[in-house]
Amino acid sequence: xxxxxxxxxxxxxxxxxxxxxxxxxxxxxxxxxxxxxxxxxxxxxxxxxxxxxxxxxxxxxxxxxxxxxxxxxxxxxxxxxxxxxxxxxxxxxxxxxxxxxxxxxxxxxxxxxxxxxxxxxxxxxxxxxxxxxxxxxxxxxxxxxxxxxxxxxxxxxxxxxxxxxxxxxxxxxxxxxxxxxxxxxxxxxxxx
Numbered sequence: 001x002x003x004x005x006x007x008x009x010x011x012x013x014x015x016x017x018x019x020x021x022x023x024x025x026x027x028x029x030x031x032x033x034x035x036x037x038x039x040x041x042x043x044x045x046x047x048x049x050x051x052x053x054x055x056x057x058x059x060x061x062x063x064x065x066x067x068x069x070x071x072x073x074x075x076x077x078x079x080x081x082x083x084x085x086x087x088x089x090x091x092x093x094x095x096x097x098x099x100x101x102x103x104x105x106x107x108x109x110x111x112x113x114x115x116x117x118x119x120x121x122x123x124x125x126x127x128x129x130x131x132x133x134x135x136x137x138x139x140x141x142x143x144x145x146x147x148x149x150x151x152x153x154x155x156x157x158x159x160x161x162x163x164x165x166x167x168x169x170x171x172x173x174x175x176x177x178x179x180x181x182x183x184x185x186x187x188x189x190x191x192x
Contacts (some may be wrong), residue, residue, distance in 0.1 A: 003032070005056045007077050009062040009070055009108045010085025010121075014039065016062040016182070016190040017085055029056035040064035041126075044073045067104050074111025081149040082108045083119040085189065087126050102126035109133045119146060120148040121189065142192040144172075154188050165191075 006025070008017045015037050022033040032055040034047045051058060062079050064070045074082065087102040095101045102125075103121040109118055109130065120130050122141040131139065143150035144157065154167040165188045166179040180187055 002078075003051065003058040004081070005058045005060065005073060005077050005079045005113070006081040007060045007062050007079035007108055007111070008083045008085065009039075009064075009075060009105050010083075011088035011105070013061060013085040013186070013190045014061045015188065017083065018059055018098065020190060021059045021088055025057040025059060030054050031057040033059040034061045035064065036043050037061060041069065041073065044076060048076060048187065062076075062108055064094075064107075066103050067100060068107070070104055070107035071110050074108045076111075078111060078113050078116075079108070079111045081119060082112050082116060083122075084108060084130060086124045087123050098125075106133045107128050109137070112137050122147055123189075142189075144188050144192065152192055154192060157185065157188055159185060 006021055008014050018033060025031040032051055034043060038047055040063055044060060047060060055161055062070050062073045072115055084105050086107050089098055116137050118134055118137055118139045119143050120127055120139055122143040123145055141150040143153040146155045147153055150173060153170050155170055157165060157167040159165055163183045164180050165185050167188055169176050169178045180191055
C-alpha cells in the first residue's frame with residue numbers, strides 16, 4: 001500500500017504550500033500531512049510513521065539548512081509529485097551561497113518515484129538547473145508572471161482592500177478566478 005505522496009521544498013512558502021495542498025487534497029480523499037513545519041530528519045520520520053492504509057494522499061514538507069539533508073528525506077518519502085517553490089537567500093551560513101541553496105532544494109528530485117513529476121517555478125533563476133536534474137522525469141511548470149510558456153500561470157493578479165490576492169488561474173484545461181484568503185501577493189506563488 002502506498003498513498004500518492006507529494007513533497008514540497010523551497011526557501012520560502014513550504015508551509016503555506018503544504019497547507020494549501022492539504023486543504024485541496026482533503027476534498028479528494030483521506031489526506032495525511034506533516035504537522036506544522038515537521039520537515040527535518042526528526043519530523044519527516046514521525047510523519048511517515050503515522051501513515052496508515054486509510055490515507056489516499058500524503059503531503060510532506062521537506063526542509064534543510066545544510067547540503068545533503070533533503071536527499072535522504074526525499075528518498076524516504078518517494079514523492080509522486082515533488083514541488084520546489086523557489087530558491088532564496090535563506091540559511092546561507094549552512095549553504096554558502098544561493099547556488100548552494102538551489103542545489104540543496106534540487107535534492108528533492110533525486111527521491112522522485114519512477115513515475116514521479118516535478119513541479120517547478122519557471123520564474124526562479126535556477127529553473128533550468130532543476131530541469132537538468134530530472135533525468136527523464138516529467139515536469140509541470142508554474143509562473144506568477146503570466147508566462148504562457150509555463151503550464152500553469154496567473155494573470156490579472158491584484159490585491160483586494162485587505163491585501164488578499166485574486167487572479168485568474170490559467171491551466172491547459174481551463175481558466176478559473178481565484179480569490180485567496182491569505183494576505184500578500186507572494187501567496188500567489190504558493191497557490192499556483
